[in-house]
Amino acid sequence: xxxxxxxxxxxxxxxxxxxxxxxxxxxxxxxxxxxxxxxxxxxxxxxxxxxxxxxxxxxxxxxxxxxxxxxxxxxxxxxxxxxxxxxxxxxxxxxxxxxxxxxxxxxxxxxxxxxxxxxxxxxxxxxxxxxxxxxxxxxxxxxxxxxxxxxxxxxxxxxxxxxxxxxxxxxxxxxxxxxxxxxxxxxxxxxxxxxxxxxxxxxxxxxxxxxxxx
Numbered sequence: 635x636x637x638x639x640x641x642x643x644x645x646x647x648x649x650x651x652x653x654x655x656x657x658x659x660x661x662x663x664x665x666x667x668x669x670x671x672x673x674x675x676x677x678x679x680x681x682x683x684x685x686x687x688x689x690x691x692x693x694x695x696x697x698x699x700x701x702x703x704x705x706x707x708x709x710x711x712x713x714x715x716x717x718x719x720x721x722x723x724x725x726x727x728x729x730x731x732x733x734x735x736x737x738x739x740x741x742x743x744x745x746x747x748x749x750x751x752x753x754x755x756x757x758x759x760x761x762x763x764x765x766x767x768x769x770x771x772x773x774x775x776x777x778x779x780x781x782x783x784x785x786x787x788x789x790x791x792x793x794x795x796x797x798x799x800x801x802x803x804x805x806x807x808x809x810x811x812x813x814x815x816x817x818x819x820x821x822x823x824x825x826x827x828x829x830x831x832x833x834x835x836x837x838x839x840x841x842x843x844x845x846x847x848x
Contacts, residue, residue: 636787636835637805639842642727642756643677645807649754649844652683654722657746659712659739660729661691668700672811674727690717713738720748726755728810728840731781740797744847753799755843756807760784763827763837764820790843799845807840 639645650656661675662668668676679685691701692710701707708715712726713735724743733739743753758781759765768775777784785793787804794801808831816824830837 637803637842638831638835638838639805639807641672641807641809641811642674643672645754645756645805645842646674646677646681646725649752650678650681650723650725652681653688654682655688655719655748656682656690657717657721657724658689658691659715659724659726659743660693660732661707662693662696662701666813668697670813674725678725690719690721713742715742715746717746720751721746722748722751724751724753726753728756728758730755730757731778731783731785734782736783736793737797740794740799744797744799747847750846752802752844752846755845757785757790757841757843759806759838759841760786761836762839763830764823764839766837767823785841787841790841794843794845798848800848801843801845803842803844805842805844806835806838807842808838810840 639648656678658675658678666673670676675689675691678689682688690706692708692712692715694711695709696707708717712729712733724747730736730739740753747753765775790804791801827837
C-alpha cells in the first residue's frame with residue numbers, strides 16, 4: 635500500500651526525527667522564495683531541535699550573505715560534494731529530475747550517509763493526471779526547462795536496486811501548493827484529481843522514495 639502525504643510538510647514530519655543530522659541537497663533553488671513558509675529548508679529548520687547544528691545544505695548557487703556558515707552551507711554540485719560529518723538523512727526535494735548523472739548523485743549520498751541513514755527524494759510522477767491530460771491536448775506535456783528526465787515508481791525501484799540501495803518506502807505527495815493562478819480547465823482537473831486520489835495513487839502528482847544503503 636502506497637503512503638499518501640498531503641504535502642512536503644507532512645512528509646517531513648513523518649520521516650524526519652527531531653534529533654537527526656540532515657543534508658538538504660538543492661536547498662536554495664526549490665522553486666519558491668526563501669521567505670515562503672512552505673520553503674522546504676524552512677520546514678526542515680522548524681522540525682529540528684537545533685537546526686544551526688543539525689542542518690546542512692548544498693546548492694550550485696545561493697545568497698552567501700544569508701547563509702554565512704561555510705561549514706554547513708556549500709556551493710557544490712549534487713554529483714560532487716563532501717562534508718566532514720555523516721548524515722542521518724539526505725533530503726533531495728524535486729531534484730533528481732534536474733541531475734544529468736543521477737548515479738553519481740546516489741553514490742555521493744551513499745558515501746555521506748551514516749550506517750542505516752536514509753535518502754529521501756521527491757520527484758514528479760511522469761504519469762500524473764495533469765501530464766496525461768496535456769498529452770491528449772498537446773503533442774507533449776508542458777515540462778520544466780531544467781528537467782532532464784522523468785520517473786515513475788517502477789523505474790525508481792529498478793534504478794535504486796541497481797545502485798544497491800534498499801527502498802523502504804515509495805509514496806506520493808498530493809499537492810505542492812501551486813503559487814500561480816490556475817485556469818478553469820486546471821480547476822476542473824483538480825476536482826477529478828481529488829476524486830481519483832480516493833481510489834488510486836497512480837495519478838498523483840509527486841513521487842516519494844525513502845531508501846538506505848543495502
